[in-house]
Amino acid sequence: MDTQELKRKARDIRADIIRMLYKAQSGHPGGSLSCVEILLALYYNVANVDPKNPQMEDRDRIVLSKGHACPALYAVLAHKGFFPREDLWKLRQIDSHLQGHPDSRKTPGVDVNTGSLGQGVSVAVGIAVAAKYLKKDYRVYAIIGDGECQEGLVWEAAMASAHYKLDNLTVILDHNRLQIDGSNDEVMSIGDIVAKFEAFGFDCQKVDGHDIDAITAALNKKVSGKPKFICCETFKGKGISFMEDQFGWHGKAPNEMEYLDAMKELGVETNE
Secondary structure, three states, X not given: OOHHHHHHHHHHHHHHHXXXXXXXXXXXXXXXXXXXXXXXXXXXXXXXXXXXXXXXOOOOEXXXXXXXXXXXXXXXHHHHOOOOHHHHHHOOXXXXXXXXXXOOOOOOXXXXXXXXXXXXHHHHHHHHHHHHHOOOOOOEEEEEEOHHHHOHHHHXXXXXXXXXXXXXXEEEEEEOOEEOOEEHHHHHOOOOHHHHHHHOOOEEEEEEOOOHXXXXXXXXXXXXXXXXXXXXXXXXXXXXXXXOOOHHHOOOOOOHHHHHHHHHHHOOOOOO
């Protein structure tokens, strides 16, 4: 799929996120919209995954450590063919396999249960260590949030990653600078996050987190003997003007008027 097709796919994914959350009247739009291009670069350009065989032994493992952004993950998995797109409209419903945070026991394509921030990246480190021990070639990708970087678990994971020379691990930061209660700087500054990961022993890059080609190039960079960190500069609520860069949309579903306005901005027709 070429760059222009993926840009159109990003629009469709954002529309599905908005529709999911509107129908559920629950969920997290801001951080879901900010990581769309990251997920598209992974699933369409880089990662070795097979929708027809989700448990393929040598598949790459993708861990959405910022699990509240799972509407974006679910939409990408559906478009990739892991399960029917119609399942998306049952987000957070009883008996749905699409819950408010990822569940590997229920959802095809989900490798790790996440939600409690900091734990996903820690599990990703363990998976990468296991791959080294078992002499497997699969890669591990962990997507974290910037508010999540206030968790001590993230830094224990970073220290272990460098110690074990996990060059099969890539940590990707969705750096939208906002969290549930405000900006990172107001709540608890994470400072120069790239310099911090460099100090922990990572190979670090910074890219435009809404540029799929730039993300793909960073993901494909060959690194030996150390883990990789990619800081993706993004905007919370990307693609919807009244949601962009607004922390109030961290965990609020759109009402009917907001839903219709958002879909109109995206250029997507609705039947509601």
